[in-house]
Amino acid sequence: MSTRFDARRILRAIAAPVLAVVVAVVVTSLILAAANDPVGQVWSVILSPPKPRVVAAIINAATVYYLSAVAVAIGFKMNLFNIGVDGQYRIAAFFAALVAGQGWLPGPLNVLLGLAVAVLTGGIWAAVAGILKVWRGVSEVISTIMLNAIATFLVALLLRKAALEPGGSNIVQTKPIPESSRVPGFPLIPGSSREIYGLVILAILVGIAYWFVLNKTRFGFDLRATGASETAAVASGVNVGRMVAVSMIISGGVAGLVGMPLLFGQDYSYGSTFQPGLGFAGIAIALLGRNHPVGIAFAALLWSFLDQQSNALQIQAGVSDKLVLVIQGVIVLSVVIAYEIVRRANVRLEQRRVAARLAAEAGTPLQGARA
Amino acid sequence: MRHATQVAAIVAAAALGLAACGSSDTPSSGGTADGTQPAAAGDKPLMVGMAYDVGGRGDQSFNDAAAKGLDKAKAELGVKGQDAAATNGEPESAREERLQQLIDAGYDNIVAVGFAYAPAVKKVAAAEKDVKFALVDSTDAQGPNIENITFAENEGSFLVGAAAALKTKTNHIGFIGGVETPLIKKFEVGYIAGAKKVDPDLKIDVKYLTQPPDFSGFSSVDKGKAAAEGMYQQGADIVYHAAGGSGGGVFQAAKAAGKWAIGVDSDQALTADAAVRDVILTSMIKRVDIGVFDFISSVKDGTFTPGEKVFDLKAGGVDFSTTGGHVDDIKGKLDDFKQQIISGEIKVPSA
Structure with missing residues (x-):
């Protein structure tokens, strides 16, 4: 019985994303056909096996997406919608770059200091939204959106004050991190000179910690309980206000880590070309991965795979790079719809099973009593 | 939980939609069948890959000015061109990858339109010594195979x-x-x-x-x-x-x-x-078009020189x-x- 139940659960978990991807493929094909673009060629380009150096780029981009999506997922589990990951990671990356750039501590210690500054900054920035929600009942959706805008302008202002501005250059950036504190990459992909970010390990650790805290600790149980039913959680003695503030801060702390693989493994400073928009991608990826630590990993890989194929689409298939945005958007919408369809189908199946059992019990009361 | 997920989905979809809308008012022809220009008869045509900034061909402004230079070179010098545009929020590796894919496809003269390409050009140009690069609006990447096109x-x-x-x-x-x-x-x-x-x-x-x-x-x-x-x-x-x-x-x-x-x-x-x-x-x-055309024709007649080339009022690089x-x-x-x-x-x- 229990193995059958597990099989059904796995099937249910896989059915929705697969359905979503199939719907996305069909919808995108229809759009392509309507626009008179070469449908077959587009899919053959997208599905062609990526070159080793592209594989490395996909894994690197997915590493960053993964951290962002986990930050969002922590909020989701609590029924909190942290749209502010975008602002949190940018302000955290800025301060981490600023502090690590000074090179106060030698080598790896400086990296740890940078990570600590990032977690702290992200946490504090998110705490503003958490505290506003607990004390004043301000929706975190509104406050985090506002905080994103404030973060943008604050960083722009501080960057102008703190930045090196070499004459005639268009790139404004903080002081580069000293060579000794740069995290070397792993040459994991044979045939590619591009290395995997050393901080991919950080993403894996965050994923494991996320799974452990959520499923194996009292805190994780309280968090899931509050997310599932606030009234039930209150009744069983959970301090909901405290849970909201703490989970918002943790979500922000993880958001602070989002920019770290980029900072210590690629850019070595925070500046005008630091990658924007990671927080919003994280929302979509958390949805796609159903807030599950492994699901999110697959979703992040799919997302960055599609990102990387946009160049090939333009150069080899001659279609607009915007097509990838369309595919990603359609996938997110299909995912939500597919989950709802699968959920309803499950409810209906469950009801039918229960009804059948009840009917059987009503017919033969003795058997029912034994069951 | 389900409620939050639904709100999240709507916002996420809206954010993506807006990202796409940001440039949807312009005809997004970024990279249509431009690559199929017939070459001038005889020898192998000069291959030019254009890597545009966010907005791409069809922005009616900066990128289009660059595209005009390529189009002129196609018509007058018989070069073969290929377009590729950046998307907003892409990782740094996507810019490098764009240059690399153009090179892989045989386009051994690359015009990188916009200063955001500086780090990518620096990296790719160091590895691809036989490829000539023109970097518009930036002197942040320099090398023996990079021309920096700037304007007053x-x-x-x-x-x-x-x-x-x-x-x-x-x-x-x-x-x-x-x-x-x-x-x-x-x-x-x-x-x-x-x-x-x-x-x-x-x-x-x-x-x-x-x-x-x-x-x-x-x-x-x-x-x-x-x-x-x-x-x-x-x-x-x-x-x-x-x-x-x-x-x-x-x-x-x-x-x-x-x-x-x-x-x-x-x-x-x-x-x-x-x-x-x-x-x-x-x-x-x-006149980004003049800068781009100047680069292409200098490669064509073998007078390519690396380093900064300023197109000011005197040189006809800017005007009203x-x-x-x-x-x-x-x-x-x-x-x-x-x-x-x-x-x-x-x-x-x-x-």
Whole structure:
């Protein structure tokens, strides 16, 4: 019985994303056909096996997406919608770059200091939204959106004050991190000179910690309980206000880590070309991965795979790079719809099973009593 | 949980939708079948790969100006070209990958349009020594196979600033920059200097659409429109934009308010949507096309030289446009300023 139940659960978990991807493929094909673009060629380009150096780029981009999506997922589990990951990671990356750039501590210690500054900054920035929600009942959706805008302008202002501005250059950036504190990459992909970010390990650790805290600790149980039913959680003695503030801060702390693989493994400073928009991608990826630590990993890989194929689409298939945005958007919408369809189908199946059992019990009361 | 997920889905989809909409007002022909241009008969054609900034071909502004240079080279020099455009929020590796894929596809002369490509060009050019690169708007990447194409945007902006000051009836004009970078500051500084030269008491509103690292200010028609509407309501009657694709929104706002706008990079009275062309007083033309064509022809005849090449007013790299005849009455005065800048009598600040 229990193995059958597990099989059904796995099937249910896989059915929705697969359905979503199939719907996305069909919808995108229809759009392509309507626009008179070469449908077959587009899919053959997208599905062609990526070159080793592209594989490395996909894994690197997915590493960053993964951290962002986990930050969002922590909020989701609590029924909190942290749209502010975008602002949190940018302000955290800025301060981490600023502090690590000074090179106060030698080598790896400086990296740890940078990570600590990032977690702290992200946490504090998110705490503003958490505290506003607990004390004043301000929706975190509104406050985090506002905080994103404030973060943008604050960083722009501080960057102008703190930045090196070499004459005639268009790139404004903080002081580069000293060579000794740069995290070397792993040459994991044979045939590619591009290395995997050393901080991919950080993403894996965050994923494991996320799974452990959520499923194996009292805190994780309280968090899931509050997310599932606030009234039930209150009744069983959970301090909901405290849970909201703490989970918002943790979500922000993880958001602070989002920019770290980029900072210590690629850019070595925070500046005008630091990658924007990671927080919003994280929302979509958390949805796609159903807030599950492994699901999110697959979703992040799919997302960055599609990102990387946009160049090939333009150069080899001659279609607009915007097509990838369309595919990603359609996938997110299909995912939500597919989950709802699968959920309803499950409810209906469950009801039918229960009804059948009840009917059987009503017919033969003795058997029912034994069951 | 389910409720939050649904809200999240809607917002996520909306965010993605907006990202796509940001540039959907422009015909997104970024990379249609341009690569199939028949080569000049005989020897193998020169292969040129164009890596555009956010907005791509069809932004009616900066990228289109670069595209014009390629199109001219296709027609006159028989080169084979291929387009590829950046998307907003892409990782650094995507820019490198774009250059690399163009090279892999056989395009061994690369034009990187926009300073955001500097780190990518630096990296790829070091590894691909046989490929020649032109980097527009930046000197941040240099090497024996890199030409840096730069422009004196402050000088051109000075002239349209003077034009605005001569034409304003409310003594109040505006400037909208796409993203607050040192490069776009150069437009603002020149514009203000030109306007103040004519009328030191002029009121000038300045607004930037986004702050780095958010570069969507170059491709958000909605943001350009909202900012320009605000300025016109405050009493400005001429607004100059240096905001790439967002400029389309500035023109829409000018049309709705019955006021003037000044275009940038291309002669926008010729390239903007037909419905809004009549509100474009003049355009600060940045001849990216000349820079691009110059690079391609130098490779073609073997005179390629690495390093910075400045296209200023004297070299014809920047200018003001007269399409529509709206500045015919003040053209004499503007030409005087132009001569004074070329002769060095007027020194236009750049920062």
